[in-house]
Amino acid sequence: MMNKYTQGPYGLPLTQGWRRQDGSFAIELAFVLFGLCAIFMFGTDLSKQLLIRASLDRTSFSLVNVLKERTRYYDGEVSSETNLIVTASNLSDMQTVGARLLDMSSDDVAIQIQSMVDGTVTTLHSDQFDQYGCVTDDFSDYSDLVPEDDGTVYPLYRVSLCEQFDSWFLAFLGDDDTNTILSSSIIVGR
Structure with missing residues (x-):
């Protein structure tokens, strides 16, 4: 006959095997909490990464739109190919404006500007771009995007921005906790 002290869950008899499982709840709880923390860290990192990427996308697009306006801002002329190539002064200007848009110091902006x-x-980049180890694909691969109209070949411009952030998820797993995000925008000059 079974009483309340010899009866296990669901009315099953309490056996020696059942009594040996004292503490298994603590072990299972540890695994579940570890898994929940990993999911939380992954979600946090993913959202942070998306916010940084969106900020870099907006900024690179804004900067390349300024850079393409060669006739308006840089006394350039497409038909005579005057002042179309990017210069160190352009890089400095783009770095300053990029710093304002990204809300950081001008020296911390990792930027590369290119013209075709x-x-x-022609490629120019900041020191920070090299320090972060940012790598872009070959700009000459985009030569098919260059429009031509009545013998006039238009220039092509690209602005690439790079930023590093510390990853909670990778640090939680014991890996290198630094990620690098790169954003590029390409546009035809005028």
Whole structure:
């Protein structure tokens, strides 16, 4: 006959095997809490990564739109190919404006600007761009995007921005906790 002290869950008899499971709840709870923390860290990192990427996308698009306006801001002329190539002064200006848009110091902006004029690619980048190890694909691969109208070949411009952030998820798993995010925008000059 079973009494309340010999009866296990669901009315099953309490056996020696059942009594040996004292503490299994604590172990299972530890695994569940570890899993929940990992999911929380992953979600936090993912949202942070998306916010940084969106900020870099907006900024690179804004900067490349300023850079493309060669006739308006840089006394450029497409038909005579005057002042179409990016310069160190352009890089400095873009770095300053980028710092304002990204709300950071001008020295912390990792930026690369490129121009393709008549098939010749000119690339300028900040020191921070090299320090972060940012790598972009070959700009000359985009030569098919260059429009041509009545013998006039238009220039092509690209602005690439790079930012690093510390990943809670990777640190939680014991990996290198630094991620690098890169955003590029390409546009035809005028």
